[in-house]
Amino acid sequence: DTAVSQTPKYLVTQMGNDKSIKCEQNLGHDTMYWYKQDSKKFLKIMFSYNNKELIINETVPNRFSPKSPDKAHLNLHINSLELGDSAVYFCASSRTRRTEAFFGQGTRLTVV
Amino acid sequence: TQLLEQSPQFLSIQEGENLTVYCNSSSVFSSLQWYRQEPGEGPVLLVTVVTGGEVKKLKRLTFQFGDARKDSSLHITAAQPGDTGLYLCAGDSGQFYFGTGTSLTVIP
Numbered sequence: 001d002t003a004v005s006q007t008p009k010y011l012v013t014q015m016g017n018d019k020s021i022k023c024e025q026n027l028g029h030d031t032m033y034w035y036k037q038d039s040k041k042f043l044k045i046m047f048s049y050n051n052k053e054l055i056i057n058e059t060v061p062n063r064f065s066p067k068s069p070d071k072a073h074l075n076l077h078i079n080s081l082e083l084g085d086s087a088v089y090f091c092a093s094s095r096t097r098r099t100e101a102f103f104g105q106g107t108r109l110t111v112v
Numbered sequence: 113t114q115l116l117e118q119s120p121q122f123l124s125i126q127e128g129e130n131l132t133v134y135c136n137s138s139s140v141f142s143s144l145q146w147y148r149q150e151p152g153e154g155p156v157l158l159v160t161v162v163t164g165g166e167v168k169k170l171k172r173l174t175f176q177f178g179d180a181r182k183d184s185s186l187h188i189t190a191a192q193p194g195d196t197g198l199y200l201c202a203g204d205s206g207q208f209y210f211g212t213g214t215s216l217t218v219i220p
Binding site for chain 2: 004035040041042048056090092097098100101102103104
């Protein structure tokens with residue numbers, strides 16, 4: 001029974017398209033995140049939500065919009081995809097912002 | 113964003129050797145976590161250190177938090193191929209920020 005699951009695992013799309021990545025956690029955690037891991041393996045936080053409310057929005061283009069329909073779900077929608085958006089995107093959750101984060105398996109996004 | 117520099121960036125060693133990975137910052141952290149990430153997977157927490165000078169052991173892995181809570185180290189004794197992976201430190205300054213990562217390969 002996967003704790004943090006995200007779909008799809010792989011996503012290949014053309015420049016200019018709009019795509020969404022879904023994330024669900026069954027741990028009962030209050031906080032969820034989206035991270036971007038680039039080709040150099042640097043893991044950078046994009047967004048942090050606490051009880052469906054946006055807490056952190058790091059410097060991310062407006063083309064990226066997170067949506068949290070409920071505490072267990074945090075989806076990421078990306079408009080007008082660019083080549084530079086190619087990366088692995090990780091969803092994670094934690095009980096609070098200062099405790100252990102549990103990560104999904106990642107979504108490898110390739111923009112061609 | 114708090115910058116945590118990890119060194120070395122890449123490390124390739126023979127099975128049985130010892131190694132140390134460093135995580136350094138100019139910022140003070142309330143606590144610091146170490147994660148390991150295997151290919152195709154998300155990071156998994158290894159340990160959290162909270163007190164300056166704290167040392168924690170996890171089998172062959174020894175973690176130390178600097179006295180000033182600005183840096184940390186991870187020492188692996190007698191490395192095994194199963195230790196291969198990306199090691200990430202993450203510092204808590206109200207929110208956890210990840211380090212630049214150390215990619216370890218242990219050759220059988």
